[in-house]
Amino acid sequence: MLGELRSDWVSILDENPGDPAMWRHVQSLDFEAKQLRSHPFADLMVGPLPAPCNKAGLERRFSGFADVALRRHGLVVDAETRSRLLPLIAEAMSEAVAVNLKKAQGDYSDSGETAKYPEFIPQQPASDIFKSPTPKVLTSSVIIDEEDRRRSLGREGKPLPERTLRKFRKAATEFAEYRGSEDAS
Numbered sequence: 008m009l010g011e012l013r014s015d016w017v018s019i020l021d022e023n024p025g026d027p028a029m030w031r032h033v034q035s036l037d038f039e040a041k042q043l044r045s046h047p048f049a050d051l052m053v054g055p056l057p058a059p060c061n062k063a064g065l066e067r068r069f070s071g072f073a074d075v076a077l078r079r080h081g082l083v084v085d086a087e088t089r090s091r092l093l094p095l096i097a098e099a100m101s102e103a104v105a106v107n108l109k110k111a112q113g114d115y116s117d118s119g120e121t122a123k124y125p126e127f128i129p130q131q132p133a134s135d136i137f138k139s140p141t142p143k144v145l146t147s148s149v150i151i152d153e154e155d156r157r158r159s160l161g162r163e164g165k166p167l168p169e170r171t172l173r174k175f176r177k178a179a180t181e182f183a184e185y186r187g188s189e190d191a192s
Contacts, residue, residue, distance in 0.1 A: 008076045009099040016103035021110070030108035037101050040068035041094070065093040072096050085162070145192040147179030 024030070041061055073089060073096055084092065109115075151172065159166035167175075183189040 008080065009095055011079070012072055012076055012096065013099040013103045016100060017106050017110075020107050024107045024110035027108055027111040030104055030111050033104050034101070034108065037068065037097065037104060040064040041097055041101075062090055062093075065090075065097055069093050069096045069100060072100060083161075144190050146189045147183060147191045148176065148189070150191055151175050151179060 042064065070093070073092055076092075076096065077084060155167045155172060158164060
């Protein structure tokens, strides 16, 4: 997953990597985002201080890349996993910026770092992760049930309100009668 991000960021700009000054600026922004910060009220705290962190900077700078990587593979992760993923993405993207800076300066030699990231192979295909056993005919009722089940997953999951389910089911039934079939596929 990290290798894909790095490779995409390098290959997109392969033909025209741009100005070296731009890449030096990007490097400085990445560096700033990765700097550890003390808690803003650390001077006022009594007792053991929380460890310095860079969660906010990483989230601001690299959250879009995390979203792309996770969506690409159909993955949904909790906040803790995401906070462990962001520094890894930051490092991979910093490497991509370094490669693009070299290309902007005319150096297209292969550093061999692309082999650092193995291909991401999910344990379970992304399309199968959230699927429940489906009947042979896909009906609106099955779709509504699956959406309700999906929304109730996770720690902060919230199933659809009963009133909403009744409204959806009524509309689906009326539509199926109009079509003359319950097959939603």
